[in-house]
Each structure stands twice: as C-alpha cells, then as structure tokens.
Amino acid sequence: MIQKKICLLGGFAVGKTSLVRRYVESLFDERYLTTVGVKIDKKVVEIDGRQVNLMIWDLAGEDEFAKLNGSYLRGASGFILVADPTRPATVEKMFELLQKAQQSAPGARGVVALNKVDLLDEWRLEEAYQQQLQALDMPVLRTSAKTGEEVEALFVKLSSSMLLGGQGDA
Amino acid sequence: MLDRVFQQLDQLVLQRTEGRWFIAHSQVPEVLAEFFDNSGEPFELGDDLLFLDNFLIDADAHWQSGADFPRHSGTWYERSRSGVDVALEAIALTVDGSSILVIEAPGVKHELAASKLQAAREHLLTEERLEQEMRKRTAQIREREEQIALRLLAAAGFRDEETGAHVRRIGMYSEAIAKHLGWPQDQVDQIRMAAPMHDIGKIGIPDYVLLKPGKLTKEEWSVMKRHAAIGAEMLANTGIPMMDMASDIARFHHERWDGTGYPDGLLGEAIPISCRITAIVDVYDALVHERVYKPAYDEPTALNMMRELAGNHLDPNLFEVFLELLPEIRRIRQEIQ
Numbered sequence: 001m002i003q004k005k006i007c008l009l010g011g012f013a014v015g016k017t018s019l020v021r022r023y024v025e026s027l028f029d030e031r032y033l034t035t036v037g038v039k040i041d042k043k044v045v046e047i048d049g050r051q052v053n054l055m056i057w058d059l060a061g062e063d064e065f066a067k068l069n070g071s072y073l074r075g076a077s078g079f080i081l082v083a084d085p086t087r088p089a090t091v092e093k094m095f096e097l098l099q100k101a102q103q104s105a106p107g108a109r110g111v112v113a114l115n116k117v118d119l120l121d122e123w124r125l126e127e128a129y130q131q132q133l134q135a136l137d138m139p140v141l142r143t144s145a146k147t148g149e150e151v152e153a154l155f156v157k158l159s160s161s162m163l164l165g166g167q168g169d170a
Numbered sequence: 171m172l173d174r175v176f177q178q179l180d181q182l183v184l185q186r187t188e189g190r191w192f193i194a195h196s197q198v199p200e201v202l203a204e205f206f207d208n209s210g211e212p213f214e215l216g217d218d219l220l221f222l223d224n225f226l227i228d229a230d231a232h233w234q235s236g237a238d239f240p241r242h243s244g245t246w247y248e249r250s251r252s253g254v255d256v257a258l259e260a261i262a263l264t265v266d267g268s269s270i271l272v273i274e275a276p277g278v279k280h281e282l283a284a285s286k287l288q289a290a291r292e293h294l295l296t297e298e299r300l301e302q303e304m305r306k307r308t309a310q311i312r313e314r315e316e317q318i319a320l321r322l323l324a325a326a327g328f329r330d331e332e333t334g335a336h337v338r339r340i341g342m343y344s345e346a347i348a349k350h351l352g353w354p355q356d357q358v359d360q361i362r363m364a365a366p367m368h369d370i371g372k373i374g375i376p377d378y379v380l381l382k383p384g385k386l387t388k389e390e391w392s393v394m395k396r397h398a399a400i401g402a403e404m405l406a407n408t409g410i411p412m413m414d415m416a417s418d419i420a421r422f423h424h425e426r427w428d429g430t431g432y433p434d435g436l437l438g439e440a441i442p443i444s445c446r447i448t449a450i451v452d453v454y455d456a457l458v459h460e461r462v463y464k465p466a467y468d469e470p471t472a473l474n475m476m477r478e479l480a481g482n483h484l485d486p487n488l489f490e491v492f493l494e495l496l497p498e499i500r501r502i503r504q505e506i507q
Contacts (some may be wrong), residue, residue, distance in 0.1 A: 012291050034291050037245030039255065040220050055220055065290055069244055071228055079264045087298055 001044070003053045004162050007073050010082035011093035012061030015115040018145035019082065020058050023155050028146050035060045037157075038072055041097055048160045053158065062093060072106035077162040078109040080154065085123040086118050095132060109161040110138040113154050117142040180277055182206060185306045186233070186269040190226065201256060201275045205248055214324050221246035222260055222273075228263035233269040240272075245280060251258050257284075280445045312359055315412050319363045329380060335506050336455055337366035342502045343451035344444075346486070346495055356411075364416035365448045368423045371401025398424055398433050423448045428482045438485075448483040451499075452494050453479065458503070469500075 002096065017035050024041045037135040039058045045053060057076070067075045073079065080103045083094040095113070101110065114125070120142075125133075133140050138154050139157050143150040176183060176196035184192040184206075191212050199210045207213035217223050226242040232241040243260040250256055257280040262271040276283075323337055345362035353361075372380055375397050379390045386394060401420030405413050422436060422445035429437035457472035467475070473493075480489040492499070 013295055032292070032295070034288045036280070036287060037247065038221055039247045056218075061291075063291065064296065065287060071224065071242075073221070074227065076222055089298070120410075162173070 001053050003055060003164070004077040004159065004161075005055045005075050006158060007057045007059055007076045007079045007105070008082060008100070009068065009079055009085075009094075009097045010061055011084070011090035012063045012066075014061065014082045014087075014090050015145045016061065016080075016082050017058050018055050019080070019113060019115065019143065019151055019154070022148055022151045024056070027147075028148075030146075034050050036066075037130075038052060041123070043155075044139055045155070045159060047156065047163055050163065051063040052159055052163070054155065062070070062097060068097065068100055070100060073101060076101075076105040076108045077165070078111070079105065079118040080113055082113045082115050082159060084123045085114050086116055086119050086148040088124050088126060088129070091125065091129045095129075096114050107143055108145035109158060109165050110136075110157040111154060112136065112138060112140040113143045113150075113160070114140065114158045115145060117149055118146045177327065180275040184273065186271060187212050192271065195270075199419075201277070202258075202273060202370040204251055205256075205258075208275065219248065221248075221258075225240075225260050225262075228244075229269075229271060230258070232262045233264055234257045235251035236264060238264065242499070245276070246315050252400060269446045278299050304457055308356075312363075313412060316363050319412070319416070322370060323366055325409075326367075326370045329373055329377075336459065339455050339502055339506045340368065340451055341366040342506065343455070346498045346502065347447050347479065347491055348444075349449070350491060350495055357415075360412040360415045361444050361447065363412050364419050364444065367396065367401070367405065367416040368419045368452060369401065370404060371399065372419055374400035374404075395424070395432050398422070418442045419445050419448050423452065425449075427485050430482075441485075443488075446488050450484050450488055453484065453504075454492070454499070 012018050012034060013032055017033070017039070018028060020039075020041055021029070024043050024047075030105050032114065035058060037060055041056045041058065043054045045054060046052070057072060059068060059072055081094045081101070082100055083091045085091060091114075098110065101108065114118060114133075116123075139161075141150045141154050141157070143154055145151060173196050174194060177199050180199045181196070182198050182202050185195055186192050191214050194207070194210060205219065212353050215222060219328045221243070228241060228243075228445070240261045240263040243262075245257050245259055247255040247257055253494050257276055259274050259276055261274070263270050264271070325335070327334060327337075341362045341364075344365035345358055348358045348361045369392050375394060379386065382390065395415075402417045405417035406419055408414070409414040419442075421433065423437045423440050425431035425434065425441040427438055427441070427446070429435050431441075453476060454472060455457045457467050457475060458469055460466040476484065476489065480486040
C-alpha cells in the first residue's frame with residue numbers, strides 16, 4: 001500500500017486538530033483544546049483506484065510560546081496550511097509557515113484550508129491576503145470542521161496531488 | 171535501585187547496539203510497556219512508532235557528533251490500546267561513547283505544561299477578541315465622524331459652487347499622499363475626512379462677496395480671506411482628532427511655503443503637513459477641472475503651472491511625492507466625477 005505523510009500547519013486555535021478529527025473520526029467538539037507537540041493519525045483512503053495510507057501529522061500551532069520544528073516535516077509528501085480568517089493574524093502566520101514548509105519539505109504538495117467558513121460573516125480577509133492566496137500555486141479551500149464542509153475534499157485534493165507528484169514514501 | 175528510580179519516573183533507558191536495534195537498560199515502565207519490548211533482549215524499534223522513527227534520524231546525527239548535551243525530541247502522542255493518547259518524549263545522549271535513548275512519559279509534568287499553555291493561549295485569544303471588538307467600535311466611531319463631516323459639507327455646499335465630487339477627491343488624493351508617506355492608518359483616515367472641509371468657512375462669508383460673479387475689490391477680498399479663520403473656529407475644540415486636523419486645514423490651507431500666505435503668514439514646515447498636502451491637491455483639482463472663472467486645463471499644463479508654484483506657494487518636497495503618485499491621483503480623478 002502507498003503511504004503518504006501529510007503535515008498540518010498553522011497558527012494556534014485555527015482548527016487543525018478539529019479538521020483531522022472531523023476527517024478521521026467524523027467528530028467535532030466546540031471546545032478549544034490546545035495541541036502540545038505532535039499527534040499522528042492514520043487513515044486509509046482510495047484515491048483514483050489506489051489504496052493510500054495517509055499518516056496525518058497534526059503539529060502544534062505556532063505562536064510566541066512554541067515554534068515549528070522543521071524536522072517534523074521531514075519526508076512529508078504534502079502539507080495542509082490552515083488559517084482562521086476571522087483572525088487575520090493567522091493568515092499572515094500561514095504565509096510565514098508556507099515558507100518554512102517549502103524549505104523543510106521541498107517538493108511536497110500543499111493545500112490551503114481557510115477554516116471556519118461557518119463563521120463567514122466574521123471573516124476579515126484583507127485584499128492583500130486575497131491577492132496572495134490567488135497567486136499561490138496550490139488549491140485554496142473554504143472549510144469548516146464544525147459542519148464538515150470541504151473537509152473530505154481538502155484531504156482528497158491533497159492526496160490526488162501527492163499521487164500525481166509521486167513525492168515521499170511509497 | 172536506579173532501575174526503580176527510572177520506573178518511578180516512567181522512563182526507559184535504551185542503548186543502541188546497531189542501526190535501529192536497542193537493548194533496555196532499565197525495566198520498561200508500565201505506561202510504556204505496550205509500545206516497547208519488555209523481554210530484556212535486544213529488539214528493533216518498530217516503524218509503527220512514526221514520530222520516534224523520524225526522531226531517530228536527528229538522534230543518529232546527534233550521537234555521531236559526540237555532543238555532550240542531550241537532544242530532546244519534543245512531545246508526541248501514541249494511542250494506547252485502550253484509546254488513550256499517551257504523551258511521550260525521547261532524549262538522545264551519549265554516555266561513555268554509547269548511544270543512549272531515553273523514552274519518558276512525562277505524565278503530570280506534561281499535563282501541567284499543557285494546562286499552562288492552554289491558559290496562555292486562551293488569554294491570547296481573549297486579547298485578540300478584545301482588540302477586534304475595539305477595532306470594530308473605533309470603525310463605528312469613525313463612520314459617525316465621517317457622517318458628521320459629510321453633513322457639514324452638504325450644508326456648506328448649499329452656499330458654495332464647489333461640487334461634492336471635488337471635496338471627495340480632495341479627501342482621497344490627500345489620503346493617497348498620507349498613505350505613501352507612511353502615516354499611521356488612523357491619521358490617514360483622518361485626513362481623508364478632514365481635507366474636504368478646507369473651505370467650510372465660506373459658509374460664513376456674505377453672499378455679496380461669496381457669490382459675486384466678477385473680480386473682488388480689495389475690501390471684498392479681505393472679507394473672503396476670513397473663511398480660513400471662520401472654518402477653523404467652526405471645527406475647533408471638539409476633542410475629536412479628525413476635527414482638530416480639519417480645523418488646522420481650514421485655517422492654514424492658504425498659507426504658502428514662502429511665508430506669503432494667509433491668515434498667519436506661516437513659513438515652510440511651520441505650516442502643518444496636513445495643510446501643505448491639502449494645498450497641493452486643491453490646486454491640482456481646481457486646475458484640471460472647469461470653474462465659472464476658468465476652463466479646465468489639460469494635465470500637462472496644470473502640472474507645469476504647479477511646478478512654477480513649487481517652492482514658493484507649494485511645499486516642493488511634497489510636490490515631488492504628489493508627482494510620484496500621479497497614476498493613483500489620475501485613478502481617483504477618473505473614479506470620482
């Protein structure tokens with residue numbers, strides 16, 4: 001079976017753990033519980049007729065208390081950059097982490113999750129960020145771990161892209 | 171005895187024999203028993219421990235470097251058979267030339283650190299929410315101020331030939347220059363609202379002067395000049411920063427760089443910068459648009475006339491900034507007709 005490592009990156013409290021939980025266990029919990037360190041989940045999916053074992057690394061959100069350890073990204077075939085547009089600082093953080101991801105896992109495929117689309121009325125996505133997002137060479141999805149919107153699509157898109165790219169473990 | 175110490179600390183001391191093979195130098199604590207071989211025989215670390223598998227690459231480099239300090243993996247979680255996530259940490263160190271790997275389950279220590287982090291991040295989230303709320307309220311206040319300014323301008327518009335489009339353009343040109351100069355956003359917003367009020371004092375000029383079709387006499391001209399002081403007085407002492415700026419602009423927008431302007435004959439940088447900016451954009455907009463007393467000049471002609479004024483009437487440095495921003499100025503001019 002093909003194995004692929006995926007890392008979730010983003011500022012704190014953007015919903016990385018919730019996205020994984022929604023995808024792997026179809027569950028959602030409204031409470032915010034910060035992630036410390038790394039939590040790895042696995043899920044076997046069928047992409048384009050092929051069985052793929054996704055190893056999903058949920059990395060603690062980066063802030064003044066915790067910095068991303070680049071070695072966690074080693075061997076990753078893909079990464080999901082997560083931001084919460086109700087908090088513009090997390091969008092900025094996401095772009096910062098994109099650079100780190102590209103340095104630590106060159107060749108890995110990426111996808112952006114603008115999470116909490118269930119709170120769309122509260123999004124404050126500035127024009128400059130919208131332009132930066134449009135200029136990115138990767139899919140940008142509006143997701144909600146709460147409602148499940150586009151969560152499956154997020155992982156499927158990334159998996160398809162990784163299979164096309166043939167990066168990482170096989 | 172050391173063995174019992176490690177047991178109580180939920181630590182497992184492993185020595186690498188070769189490659190991924192290790193031998194335990196202490197009893198495997200209960201909490202780690204389902205993840206590590208408990209037989210006392212050399213064993214190969216399974217690649218199902220994905221995080222540890224990844225850390226071994228860093229650990230190997232650390233052992234090879236012969237460094238005399240430990241290298242920590244950071245916390246990761248392994249799910250136990252009962253479905254509980256167990257927090258673990260690995261430490262690579264070299265002792266008497268041997269490659270040692272300590273695995274520990276930090277337990278309570280980890281829970282304390284996690285709860286501290288949780289509290290700190292919740293505090294940050296609360297701060298962020300409060301800041302957002304403050305920004306929202308500030309925006310509401312600014313919107314109200316803008317509404318007041320617009321009503322004042324509408325009142326003045328009943329007596330003055332200047333169009334609403336002209337005053338809006340003055341605000342937006344000034345905003346563009348202030349932004350380019352790197353002003354803080356609140357001051358950029360202030361000049362956008364304040365600059366359009368530069369001529370608001372004309373509301374206090376009698377009709378026989380303000381609406382006179384022909385040339386003004388010397389006396390009439392001195393009456394007309396009073397609009398600067400009248401406007402300043404109208405807008406002063408509100409305690410609202412935008413209105414304070416508007417008051418300054420109303421009073422000093424006819425001052426000249428060379429000190430020959432009115433009402434106070436201020437010279438150069440003694441004239442507030444908001445007023446020097448307004449003076450430039452007011453002259454530009456008046457030149458490129460038709461007035462009852464003159465046709466609209468084409469832009470090159472208008473700019474040539476302004477070049478003549480730079481250094482005597484207008485601030486020459488700000489005029490250069492204005493020229494740099496011409497594409498933006500033209501866009502505003504086209505947009506607001």
